[in-house]
Amino acid sequence: MRPDLIARIVNDPFGDPALFLSRRFEKTAFLFDIGDLSLGSRDLLKVTHVFLSHTHMDHFCGFDRLLRLLLGREKTVAVYGPPGIIQQVGARLSAYSWNLVHRYRDVLRFRVTEIGETTSRTHVFSSRLSFKAEEEMRGHAVSGGIRPILETEDLTVTAVPLDHGIPCIAYRVTETARIQIRPDALARHGYVPGPWLGKLKQALYAGRPGTDMIQPAGSPGHRAAGETGGHAAAAESPPPCSLGKLRDRLTKIRPGQSIVYITDLAGTRENIRRAAALARNADHLFIEAVFLEADQKHAGKKHHLTARQAGWIAGASGAKRYTLFHFSARYEKMNPGREETQAVFYAEAARGVAEGAAKRGRNTGPGGNAAPVPCPFSYPAAV
Structure with missing residues (x-):
């Protein structure tokens, strides 16, 4: 089955970090970090949520481009980031004069949420008020470590604070069970595709009772197996059917995907433990690899992996697939070329994968579940 979540790194591995996560058949998308972007306007207009790891320039400088593109449109963009993000978004917005913004009929809003180690709070910036902040939700206590920050009918986003010399956030998107409509079953029962299938999926995602009724659409002249009597034309309007029967007749339900985005963290034991826990059994892990092993001391000073x-994080977490990005510019001109340089990064990562996977195998708990994996190495951060 083709995935519903389509994730891609926006720039090449030496460019500014950013991940674009779109959804098949939907005009919405998530954007993780917003530095110098090679995304076209068509993609940026789909963005409904921005998840910032932190606000170093290479992760945040593209905010103004998004602002300019969306201004004058009726839209709310949710922005998540580390402590200070409310003040920082407010500073970007207050840098402009808004005496003409009232001429726009449609209202643009940024709903900004800070993710702290133990607290979370949200403010809204609205073009109707010249982007002056309104407190929407008072700060409230949250548990440390991994916690959900966004929950919808069909996915959950979780986050964990990390240390990059400053607070930094890593994210995981997990779909609920994915519902696939079986074309062969549609034909066999005399149904045709249409908006009603979207309503069927929404009802299943929402967990509505199996006795709820759904109105299907039928094929002209078709009589489902076992039906007798009446006129063929009657099949154009089949009778309503219970949600439970339609689920059993027409759908396959499979586990949803999980996508993880981790960047800009020091290689400390605690950071690596948290990162591996967040990426546990992920379908696709996107993770920074800024330096090669020969520069491990420099990596420690720069608070990077x-x-x-x-x-090692990929191997210890059991992630099914991983993609490296955020390579340091110092390697960009390595001989013999960029592709060969990338191969060196992946060769070193493969060594770490084997080490992490071996450690995970030795830490399997009862029933085959992976127990917490201790990290075998860390490099000192700058003092």
Whole structure:
């Protein structure tokens, strides 16, 4: 089955970090970090949520481009980030004069949420009020470590604070069970595709009772197996059917995807433990690998991962697939070329994957569940 979540790194591995996560058949998208972007306007207009790891320039400088593109449109964009993000978004917005913004009929809003180690709070910036902040939700206590920050009918976003010399956030998007409509079953029962299938999926995602009734659409002249009597034309309007029967007749339900985005973290034991826990059994892990192993001390001073550490997290977490990005510019002109340089990063990561996977195998708990995996290495951060 083709995935409903389509994730891609926006720039090449040496460019500013950013992940674009779109949804098949939907005009919405998530954007993780917003530095210098190669995204076209068509993609940016789909963005409904921005998840910031932190606000170093290479992760945040594209905010103004998004603002300019969306201004004058009726839209609310949710922005998540580390402590200070409310003040920082407010500072970007207050840098402009808004005496003409009232001429726009449609209202643009940024709903900004800070993710702290133990607290969370939200403010809204609205073009109707010249982007002056309104407190929407008072700060409230949250548990430390991994916690949900967004929950909808069909997915959950969780986050965990990390240390990059400043607070930094890593994210995981997990779909609920994915519902697939079986074309062969549609034909067999005399149904045709249409908006009613979307309503069927929504009802299943929402957990509505199996006795609820759904109105299907039928094929002209078709009589479902076992039906007798009446005129063929009557099949154009089949009778309502219970949600439970339609689920059993027409759908396959499979586990949803999980996508993880981790960047800009020091290679400390606690950071690596948290990162591996967030990425546990992920379908696709996107993770920074800024330095090669030969520069491990420099990586520690810069609060970044080496390729080997990134690979270790991938292996220890049991992620099914991983993609490296955020390579340091110091390697961009390595001989013999960029592709060969990327191969070096992945070769070092593969070593870490093997080490992490071996450690995970030795830490399997009862029933085959992975127990917490201790990290075998860390490099000192700058003092």
